[in-house]
Amino acid sequence: MQNKATTRVLEAIRKFYEHLVEPFVGREEEARAITLAILAREHTILIGEPGTAKSALARRAAELIRARFFKYLLTKYTEPSELFGPLDLNALREGRYVRITRGKLPEAEIVFLDEVFNANSAILNALLSIMQERIWYDGYTEIVVPLWTLIGASNRVPEEPELEAVYDRFLVRQYTRPLPESKWAELLDAGWKLEAGLTTKPEPVLDMDTLRQAHKLIFSVNLSRIKHKLLKLYAIFEERGIHLTDRRKTKALKIVAANALLEGRLEATEEDLTVLKYIAPHDIEDFDRVLVILSEELKMPEKYLRELNEIRANVQEAAKLASMLRSYDPRLVDLFRSLKIAKSRVLSIAKDVEDESVRTLAEQVAREIDEVLEKISYKLGM
Ligand SMILES: Nc1ncnc2c1ncn2[C@@H]1O[C@H](COP(=O)(O)OP(=O)(O)O)[C@@H](O)[C@H]1O
Numbered sequence: 305m306q307n308k309a310t311t312r313v314l315e316a317i318r319k320f321y322e323h324l325v326e327p328f329v330g331r332e333e334e335a336r337a338i339t340l341a342i343l344a345r346e347h348t349i350l351i352g353e354p355g356t357a358k359s360a361l362a363r364r365a366a367e368l369i370r371a372r373f374f375k376y377l378l379t380k381y382t383e384p385s386e387l388f389g390p391l392d393l394n395a396l397r398e399g400r401y402v403r404i405t406r407g408k409l410p411e412a413e414i415v416f417l418d419e420v421f422n423a424n425s426a427i428l429n430a431l432l433s434i435m436q437e438r439i440w441y442d443g444y445t446e447i448v449v450p451l452w453t454l455i456g457a458s459n460r461v462p463e464e465p466e467l468e469a470v471y472d473r474f475l476v477r478q479y480t481r482p483l484p485e486s487k488w489a490e491l492l493d494a495g496w497k498l499e500a501g502l503t504t505k506p507e508p509v510l511d512m513d514t515l516r517q518a519h520k521l522i523f524s525v526n527l528s529r530i531k532h533k534l535l536k537l538y539a540i541f542e543e544r545g546i547h548l549t550d551r552r553k554t555k556a557l558k559i560v561a562a563n564a565l566l567e568g569r570l571e572a573t574e575e576d577l578t579v580l581k582y583i584a585p586h587d588i589e590d591f592d593r594v595l596v597i598l599s600e601e602l603k604m605p606e607k608y609l610r611e612l613n614e615i616r617a618n619v620q621e622a623a624k625l626a627s628m629l630r631s632y633d634p635r636l637v638d639l640f641r642s643l644k645i646a647k648s649r650v651l652s653i654a655k656d657v658e659d660e661s662v663r664t665l666a667e668q669v670a671r672e673i674d675e676v677l678e679k680i681s682y683k684l685g686m
């Protein structure tokens with residue numbers, strides 16, 4: 305049972321995701337990655353070529369949360385003072401080493417660092433402890449920072465060993481690819497609106513308090529049903545040369561639980577393990593390899609339900625067409641053939657998938673196909 309407060313918190317999280325994804329085309333994965341990281345109080349990185357809406361997504365995420373935000377585009381020449389604030393010269397004269405941090409990273413809850421792997425080693429070192437311990441070591445002082453989530457963007461996966469440690473701390477990784485040709489028409493419309501400023505700046509839908517409550521809920525998600533499968537997946541990844549550090553193996557659980565919450569559940573199911581697609585990949589090639597492993601290993605009811613509904617819509621179209629065609633029209637033969645193929649697909653889904661709702665729908669669609677097949681056979685004088 306969910307109490308009212310829980311329901312309200314889960315609704316706010318859902319709303320955040322929906323508002324985040326809304327103006328973009330084909331950026332559901334990116335929006336989910338950001339949402340999960342924020343829920344889990346972890347860091348996330350979008351890796352991809354320029355112009356794929358990485359910055360726009362991060363900006364929108366920040367607008368949707370009532371939080372202190374800091375963003376910066378890093379170059380090789382970026383100095384620590386640009387991120388952490390300039391040295392306070394008055395204090396320095398008195399022999400104290402203090403930075404003026406107002407409006408800078410040390411005071412921000414949500415941070416966006418574009419081209420984060422351009423950071424020089426002084427910045428990288430500071431980022432490491434800030435990301436890991438939420439402590440900023442500056443000169444002689446140790447300061448606890450309010451950072452909740454760091455969103456990074458980069459056009460590449462780093463190869464330099466000194467960047468590896470920072471990369472490992474981005475628990476949630478998403479490879480942001482340019483849209484496929486089938487989405488270009490939609491992109492023009494959506495991009496036009498964004499460029500023209502027709503997409504109004506959204507009102508925040510989350511505040512830090514609600515976010516903290518949502519974050520706490522993560523630890524009440526029941527994970528008992530998926531642990532066994534998770535361990536099996538870790539073994540498969542390792543076997544296929546996809547290595548997760550122990551840190552990532554542990555923290556992955558938080559993202560699994562966060563996904564259950566985003567789906568309005570307090571119990572994790574196999575479907576939630578699909579979030580490993582954001583956690584297991586290291587190199588660019590890994591993103592596809594992990595997807596293949598997950599789709600082999602996980603039964604995903606949602607996916608099958610979607611496919612069945614698509615088949616069902618096609619069957620209804622076919623039924624309409626069949627009723628318009630005259631007897632012995634050769635097109636009836638084509639319809640008959642494709643319905644036969646659709647039916648064997650539906651039956652194989654019904655056989656392979658254990659999920660109750662998938663089975664029921666598959667049986668229903670199979671019956672509907674049979675009805676249309678019967679009508680066509682009649683018209684064909686079979
Ligand atoms: N998938 C998309 N949906 C809608 N608009 C997009 C999409 N991809 C790119 N755009 C348009 O291109 C602009 C550039 O994106 P930007 O966030 O600067 O990319 P990046 O940070 O990845 O280089 C966006 O502001 C938007 O107008």
Ligand SMILES: [Mg+2]
Binds near residue numbers: 358359360
């Ligand atoms: Mg950018």
